[in-house]
Amino acid sequence: MKKLFLVGALALFGAMSAQEYKPMAGDVTTEFGLAGGLLNTSVSLPDQGFGVGPMIKARYFKTDDVAYRMGVVVSNTNESNDNEDSSSNGFALGLSFGAEKHFKGTERLSPYVGGDFILGFASTSSEAGNVKTTGPNGFGLGVRGVFGADYYFAKRVYLGVEAGLGLLYSTTGSTRVDSKEVSKGTSTFKIVPDMVTGVRLGYAF
Template identity: 55%
Template sequence: MKKLFLASAIALFATVSAQEYKPAAGDVTVDLGVSGGLGNTSIGLADGGAAFKVRYFKTDKLAYRFTMVLANNSDTDNSVTNVVSKDNDFALGLGFGAEKHFTGTDRLSPYVGGDIMIGYASQSSKSTFTPTSGTAVVSEVKGPNTFGAGVRGVFGADYYFAKRVFLGVEAGLSLMYSSEGDTTTSLTGSPDVTVKGGSNFNISPSVVTGIRIGYAF
């Protein structure tokens, strides 16, 4: 009887010890990408953006996930006399999916999962030359804008280095369809020139957010 009681106490302590660090059913985790790639490069997400993920743990081993990558860059160059150049890039990627977590250790939580993904990216550039006399000359390129959709399988792990606080890493393989819009070039005094876009389908590896840091609520 004493042995049975001791075994039950040890099992209970191990469960409590594990849950002290890792999330359980009903918990929500939020994490941010702190280095590495952003989103899925197959849908043309730009560098220099922000990536985050939210998960809801339906059970201790099953979590639903939402991911978002956002990049918005705008640069102005005045280094050339009488010329102002501006570049604008925007990208948004969204993912919806689930994760299956394995036992791991008290602090390590490995998992596999999958996402349904959509993404949009746009770009434009404009250069204005203003002579000391006469009319300004403006050249501008708009596009191509890109839309992507597909699925991605992922594998990763979270390590809880403190209570409810973790570092994570994730990678995967994606199947993506992307559609590229037209590119229009305009120049003062000349007719616009438009190049038609196209579409493609590819399979590619992807780093989701490189290293992430997160917290379990």
Template identity: 40%
Template sequence: MKKILLSIFSLAVVAGANAQSAIKPNQGDVTTEFGLSGGVLNSNFELNEEGNLLRFRYFAKETLAFRLGFGLSSTRNTKNLYDPSNDANKGTHKTSQTDFLVNLGVEKHFEGTERLSPYVGGDLLLSVANKKTEFNDATIGGTAYAKDNSGSVKGPGSIGFGVRAVVGADYYIAKRVFLGAEAGLGFLNTKKGKTTTRINDAPTVTQKSAGSGFELAPNVITGVRIGFVF
């Protein structure tokens, strides 16, 4: 009888250990994650920060994951400008901007607890930005109606390269579902592109690059994020 009880206890321990290990990602698993705005109790789904970042991770083994993130933000605004002497005459001033970010990195996960998975890691960063202004019967700055004044301004766009060190943790609230937070310290070197301006029938004017910028700063990658293991 004692041997039977010991066998049952051993099987229960093994089964419990297997159930616990299944909570976290195993070798070959893939995760995806989104940010949460408004806190955990009053939250809305949105893509992560930094250009609305959507991130995936591939676990080469339980303690090593490769990460790939994509971010895209796009804005477009149209301003209507009216002739003060005749509001039937209308001009328009349109602006648009697109920002793209990609990061490629690696994470080293530590033992933590049965539900907590702390890690450190690093990223390579690439950012690309483009902007454009179009005006029709309006001033180039969009401040007033201007009959027969039309054209466009393209640029300056930019391209940036950088690296970042990160530290974070995932907490598994259910089997293969986690909440996490992450912070990092990195730098991004950005170079601005040229600007081309066209007004009416005048020749296009091209301005060379306005220069470059360098940023080194700590940042919270995402306040709170929720992720899923596939």
């Protein structure tokens, strides 16, 4: 009886230890992008690819194998040069929302497929003396399917890679100088295969 209890306890402990490597229902993950080599590695916000650029990214695991994902980036720049009596302003907002389905994989490897809806907006303006330039402003939206894998080299800490295919529409407005149009806007629609980021370093908490 004691041997049976001991075997059962060891099996339960082993199962619990294995689960600790990967996130479970209710966990949240966040991550950074890695670039460079072994001796000059840099850490930054993960580049989402598809022309979206770097974003703060998080995932919420609704269940052990289904996660909701979200990315956001907000940029606001204001520069001025008193010597040249000039200034420039820029604002950008990017959002992505989606979901992932994770497969069994191994004790430490978690492969998945997923998808995102992407939305972005940007505006620019500048002044030089009495001349004011506005635009071009930009707007974009799209959807993408992704596939990737996370490898948990330590408990709750992983390295990941991701790639996919996106359908993206973007439009750029006209540029005006003192309310006079000097260039017209453009719009594009494209199918884009891309890496979301080279290597991602993440943590589940």
